[in-house]
Amino acid sequence: MATDYRYPGSVEEAIECLEAGEGAAWVIAGGTDVLPDIRKGAIAPQCLVDVTRIPELRRIEIGEDLVTVGATVTFAVIRGHPFLTEHVHALVEAARSVGAGPIQNVATWVGNIVQGMPAADGAVVAIALDAEACIVDRDGARWQAVESLFAGPGVSTVDPTRQIVTAIRFPRPDARTGTAWRRVGRRSALVLPILNCAVRVELAGEGDAGPGAGVEDGRIADVAIALGPVAPVPFRARKAEGFLRGRAPRREILEQGAQIARDEANPRTSAMRASRGYRLEVLPVLVTDALATAVGRGGGPSPQPSPSGERGTRGSLLRRGQVEQND
Numbered sequence: 001m002a003t004d005y006r007y008p009g010s011v012e013e014a015i016e017c018l019e020a021g022e023g024a025a026w027v028i029a030g031g032t033d034v035l036p037d038i039r040k041g042a043i044a045p046q047c048l049v050d051v052t053r054i055p056e057l058r059r060i061e062i063g064e065d066l067v068t069v070g071a072t073v074t075f076a077v078i079r080g081h082p083f084l085t086e087h088v089h090a091l092v093e094a095a096r097s098v099g100a101g102p103i104q105n106v107a108t109w110v111g112n113i114v115q116g117m118p119a120a121d122g123a124v125v126a127i128a129l130d131a132e133a134c135i136v137d138r139d140g141a142r143w144q145a146v147e148s149l150f151a152g153p154g155v156s157t158v159d160p161t162r163q164i165v166t167a168i169r170f171p172r173p174d175a176r177t178g179t180a181w182r183r184v185g186r187r188s189a190l191v192l193p194i195l196n197c198a199v200r201v202e203l204a205g206e207g208d209a210g211p212g213a214g215v216e217d218g219r220i221a222d223v224a225i226a227l228g229p230v231a232p233v234p235f236r237a238r239k240a241e242g243f244l245r246g247r248a249p250r251r252e253i254l255e256q257g258a259q260i261a262r263d264e265a266n267p268r269t270s271a272m273r274a275s276r277g278y279r280l281e282v283l284p285v286l287v288t289d290a291l292a293t294a295v296g297r298g299g300g301p302s303p304q305p306s307p308s309g310e311r312g313t314r315g316s317l318l319r320r321g322q323v324e325q326n327d
Contacts, residue, residue, distance in 0.1 A: 004047040010054060011136055014164055017049045019138055025049050027160045029072050030106035032099070033115045034160075045161075057166060060084070068169040075104040075112075075122075087172075089297060090179035090198045094125040097183050097196075110165045113146060116156035119193050119229035123150070125181060127234050128198035128226035129170040137163045150233035176203040176221075178297030180290040184282055193228070194274040195267075197286045200224040201294040203249070218300060220244050225257075225287060230265035230279070237261035240287075249295040251288075258287035 008014040026045035057070040075095040112122030183196040204221040225237040240261035267279040
């Protein structure tokens with residue numbers, strides 16, 4: 001166990017503590033991943049640098065263009081934040097699915113991301129939001145796409161003995177942007193997900209100058225589909241996204257996009273989760289459901305379920321796994 005425990009009062013002081021540790025000091029916030037790793041012997045830091053008393057890391061800032069969430073903001077704070085609850089449904093829904101209530105009270109979004117797991121709820125939703133992380137080390141601060149922080153299962157490009165992620169930021173959703181989160185597990189809490197999915201849909205409107213420029217009103221101007229665990233790292237279904245852009249958000253179009261996402265995914269059979277075949281069966285149902293919800297939240301028509309086929313598949317899904325919708 002670590003023999004030294006530090007409470008720096010600033011990011012600069014925290015970096016100094018890490019530098020002084022020469023690779024033997026480790027950043028800690030909620031500790032829901034670090035402490036179990038210490039107990040298992042996976043890591044053996046001589047010093048823990050606790051960043052929870054740094055004031056600027058506890059803030060959620062809603063700017064004109066960006067939403068910024070500090071490194072020590074917990075999932076409990078996220079799920080209760082008024083702006084996020086009203087405008088960033090996927091993030092709040094994902095926050096509710098991380099562990100159970102006591103874990104959410106201490107676990108942080110940043111900590112969930114830097115653990116590097118391909119099915120981490122916080123990581124999957126961050127990628128759907130096109131989020132960036134602010135990484136600070138002795139050379140200064142830089143913003144980097146969250147998607148680039150994953151080197152493999154459980155392996156992050158962030159070095160917790162040298163670097164601190166101080167915040168996560170993502171574009172502030174407008175009235176034509178909807179998000180949604182879906183997760184399948186054998187029970188609603190304290191279980192590894194069989195699959196999880198976060199989507200963001202932006203619908204085109206009159207006078208769009210961004211992704212919606214040149215796209216007919218009401219059609220899909222931009223879309224992101226993030227999935228886990230269907231690859232060694234959290235996965236963006238970019239072929240499906242490319243198919244959906246510029247198309248009308250009709251149910252049959254969303255279903256086609258979800259089938260393309262299924263074809264892109266490469267889940268493996270896991271004794272603790274589910275078989276590859278089951279995951280591939282469930283995935284298009286999950287993606288279609290999430291896309292339809294996001295379209296409705298973005299001000300589009302709520303696409304109705306197909307009259308054939310889906311009821312049986314969804315019924316099978318509900319018998320063999322639990323869908324967490326949090327609508």
